Amino acid sequence: MRSLSRSLAPAAALALCAGLTACGSSGKGGDDKPRAVGPARTAPASPSASPSLSAAPTLPAGPGGAMPVFSHGARDGRKRVALTFDADMTSDQGPRAARGERFDNPGLIATLRTLKVPATVFMTGRWAEQYPDEARSIGADPLFEVANHSYSHHAFTTPCYGLPTVPRGTARADVERAFAAFRTAGVEHVVPYFRFPGGCHDDATLREMGPAKVTAVQWDVISGDAFAKQAQPVAAQVLSQVKPGSVVVMHCTRSAAPTTEDAVKKIVPELRARGYEFVRVSDLVGAGPS
Numbered sequence: 001m002r003s004l005s006r007s008l009a010p011a012a013a014l015a016l017c018a019g020l021t022a023c024g025s026s027g028k029g030g031d032d033k034p035r036a037v038g039p040a041r042t043a044p045a046s047p048s049a050s051p052s053l054s055a056a057p058t059l060p061a062g063p064g065g066a067m068p069v070f071s072h073g074a075r076d077g078r079k080r081v082a083l084t085f086d087a088d089m090t091s092d093q094g095p096r097a098a099r100g101e102r103f104d105n106p107g108l109i110a111t112l113r114t115l116k117v118p119a120t121v122f123m124t125g126r127w128a129e130q131y132p133d134e135a136r137s138i139g140a141d142p143l144f145e146v147a148n149h150s151y152s153h154h155a156f157t158t159p160c161y162g163l164p165t166v167p168r169g170t171a172r173a174d175v176e177r178a179f180a181a182f183r184t185a186g187v188e189h190v191v192p193y194f195r196f197p198g199g200c201h202d203d204a205t206l207r208e209m210g211p212a213k214v215t216a217v218q219w220d221v222i223s224g225d226a227f228a229k230q231a232q233p234v235a236a237q238v239l240s241q242v243k244p245g246s247v248v249v250m251h252c253t254r255s256a257a258p259t260t261e262d263a264v265k266k267i268v269p270e271l272r273a274r275g276y277e278f279v280r281v282s283d284l285v286g287a288g289p290s
């Protein structure tokens, strides 16, 4: 239904994403149809996946106990929008980080704080290990909630932008490993939401992941910030797509998304001028019937 980032031809987007981290494009190889945005919500969650998870609303399980998928909030006219930021880092990027490459983006987080913009950060376990102080700081700030973006940003289905693949049968373990990394780092306000790297998933994966008792979170607005060279086209792309209830996917890594902070500075005042309120994903999931 959605095409790849408007700012990139599909081939270019795939080439850029291959072997890299961000890939905030629509789920090539996955099924990112908005679904399970149904009327029934459970609130608060029974965080059986981890005793340290914050209580937050989740969607009911899908058919056969499959992991439910959330793509956007209710289209009820309420002008609410959730900015989400994927903090990507893979297991093999440690040497690059050691050489000075920055997979974090403290300036972006500071800007969100200055602008008082609530947000949901989808963090890989590897990122929390690399930047434990920042991970803790984000989780301790009531503006933010921390969600799971896998341990090492590997794909859960193939093909998925050339990402290495989580071995079959280990999907749940990977998710639990990320939650464990958050616990080790002392991250608070971890919510039972999971974003598939690249958005790539299929029904078999959702069934395998069902017992984790977390809700998969996709998006309905692709910012195109991954590998963007300028902030203005990113801002324009977001501003042209946001609707009431939208979930916007952006990134919290300077390495692969260096313009995101500047894009946020353009997006936030404009959406506020249009009457939008910024919320976290949990606010949309728990908003009731669509």
Ligand SMILES: [Zn+2]
Residues within 6 Å of the ligand: 021, 022, 023, 024, 086, 088, 149, 153, 197, 198
């Ligand atoms: Zn990602």
